[in-house]
Amino acid sequence: MPIPGRNLSRIAILLFFTIAPTLASAQAYQPKFKGDPARSDSEAAALGYIRTVVRSQNLYKKKYGHYATALTQLVHSGSFTRRMASTDRGDYSVHFKSTKDGYDLALTPKQLDSQHRAFYSSDDGVIHADEQSSTATKDSPVLKAG
Secondary structure (H helix, E strand, O other): OOOOOHHHHHHHHHHHHHHHHHHHOOOOOOOOOOOOOOOOHHHHHHHHHHHHHHHHHHHHHOOOOOOOOOOOHHHOOOOOOHHHHHOOEEEEEEEEOOOOOOEEEEEEEEOEOOOOOOEEOOOOOOOOEEEEOOOOOOOOOOOOOO
């Protein structure tokens, strides 16, 4: 004879282990540092990538007297790695255009939503963000600290 309530507790345990991971992943984004402007882990990674490219370009220019004209030239310049030369950055695609005198870097989200804004930076090092368009430009609003 089945024990009353035993099936109910099994169902409760099953529901807990099914629902708990979903609830944990739905938690709000935790800033990585004071003033972090990112709205998601994906944006934090994209902004970190932009900062790394800007820093590496500045180091490259200091060493060679001009900017790198391809992402592959930045490998081992600062903390830029060979893997970072790939234009597929998870939830973002990288668009890089450069001459010896300057460069444009845009990260476009594969899905534009409140957690995936478009970003842009150039040789001035200022990061711009656009919530309305899948492509940010130098005319997009400057990214403000969070």
